[in-house]
Amino acid sequence: PPDMKVFRGMGKAIKDFDMIREGDRILIGISGGKDSLSLLHFLLHLQRKSPVKFHIGCATVDPMNEAFDPSPLKKYIPSLGVPYFFETQNVFDRASKYLSQQRPSICAFCSRMRRGILYAAARREGYNVLALAQHADDLVESFMMSIMHNGLLRTMKANYVEGSGDVRIIRPLVYVREKELRRYADVACLPVIEDNCPACYEEPKERRRMKKLIASQEALFPDVVSNLIQAMTPLIANGP
Template sequence: MKLQQLLSYTRKAVDEYAMIQEGDHIAVGISGGKDSLALLYAMHGLKRFYPKPFELSAVTVDMGYSECDFSPVAKLCQELGVPYQIVKTDIAHILFDERKETNPCSLCAKMRKGSLNKAVKEMGCNKVAYAHHTDDMIETMLLSMLFEGRFYSFSPRSYLDRMDLTVIRPMMFVTEADVIGFKNKYNLPVVTSRCPIDGYTKRQYAKELVAQLNREHPGAKQRMFTAILNGNIKGWPQRNLHKR
């Protein structure tokens, strides 16, 4: 996938769900993975021509794995002219050494988001962009149906009233396959995840299940995503299809 196509998908999400307003200061949450680095490129590109001017920063929550080196990400941010901050935490130590969690994903996500959102506010940002893509939204929907008995997925735009912070997901129309193509084409400086249970989670199970369903029923993945968009999920903002 070329940058132009990534920008087109991002602009579609931003326009249809009113993600950006003039004067916003948006922080991109960067884990170091391919998704968040692609989002950084997308938001940097969008900033150059979007009719509503906005500021852009980037922030990484360092989980505390000693092998993780975010200097390539810092270098990329410097090249793009995006202010970048790394927030040091002991999340990995707390989860695996102190608490010895066997199913740490939920608590980990809560702690990471807490640290990220706090840093974002301290940087003077009013919005934070998460790098969830189409596949993430489908997998979340499937997990919610299987394990919670409800039809739910991430909202494109949501307001956290306790933090006075708005979360946006500009890559919702980008598939994981497209992100992989973009990563390979533009040689993104991916920082490999050091989580010891990476690849052994319920989300990985959902990913494999969606892939199987799509193999057995070609087009099933896109139909599931369409169901999410048309599902009137509680808390979702109204979609404006006349913005483009």
Template sequence: MERYEEIEKSLIKKYRKSIWNRFIMGMKEYQMVNEGDRIAVCISGGKDSMILAKCLQHLQAYSQVHFDLEYIVMDPGYNQLNRKKIEENAKLLNIPVKIFHTDIFNTVHNMGGSPCYVCARMRRGHLYKNAQLLGCNKIALGHHFDDVIETILMGMLYGGQVQTMMPKLHSTNYQGMELIRPLYMVKEQDIISWVNYNSLEFIQCACRFTEMYEKEHNAHDVLTSKRAEMKEMIKNFRTINPNIEHNIFNSVCNVNLDTIISYHKGDEYHSFIDEY
């Protein structure tokens, strides 16, 4: 048996309950794939996008719903080591990637200020654009359940709003394109366990600005991002209530509008006073 076959087998055997079944649950619950879809699987080189590619690849082989896949890697200006690692892992996992180069890192660096938001927006735009050129109608990203929970908390604690990371959404700038998140119900710790079980090594944050920052500051400073704070907070909550993540998630799935002071849908604002 080839190495990639052993790795893939572990997904549907050892990690069937914790990863594969939850992947399928999210796909079905949120109706992410339809007959005739052509999906661009967006690969950054990290653990999440790589396991996403393997899950979709295996699903495509056995699904009764016919859909096509393109595996795309957008190189925003990786250093040679990171670029090489992505290519080696794609070969190891039998993922036929198509790599396209951009100059996003340099462009964002020259703009000054906080680069993360601008970089993320530019990367998303390039992914949509290249997916369209390949005839795709959807892009798939590797966000997982933990990302969803952290986003909910960040919105409440730092954004002053109740919001979540949606399992799928229509693009506002690229007509006919959708974004899907097939790992929506998969927990990060299970992904990490799968990576370690198969002795895999993926790139972490390949951002050039993070590399520069790490050289100029203590490594601890880099980790004190808002998302890292949320991870630590959830970890502490879990010692009090092991079901805390699911309760946070359910809180945005079971919204009772009769108990909400105000909300908006698009540009339309609603207050409980209006119907009091």
């Protein structure tokens, strides 16, 4: 059974931002990390309990990076009775070539490529919704980084339609804290796959610094993250 505090937080976000509708076919982007595996289990629980009927499938992008092997998911996810699409594409090599052209972050480029592959899988398999597992900490960090580095008030949105207009993206965990997901993944013994991408050690330094800054403020003001999420609600609902 899911952690009920987390489940209620997810349920509130789904209701607040009108994420799941009758007959939706929802494809969950599964990286193998604690966040996406937790999201899968929470949505399966919601599917059993909710009067709103919806279909769940999962997709993983294997970027063909020897430091990251998501293949154990090929047995695990079908064992839950969920349709599973395993997309193997040489993302890491293409991202490395892109980086060699003196362009910004390999992580940002890799992430965009993986997202595009998930959109394509959703379209091919007839899913109208793509569910992603970013949580409250991700949104707060993105918000603070955007203000400090770019002078912009922006963060990730909870529910929006992708540019082509045929796939809707939802983030059901926007009210859920990372530490709650980590605790659930440990207690539920989820088969978490660590991402040991060599680029990922170098690139997210700014995000790590932001995590430390937020943690230092949270030690002084325990409500700082929930207050930031509350302040960001108009951006989460209607942001860029």
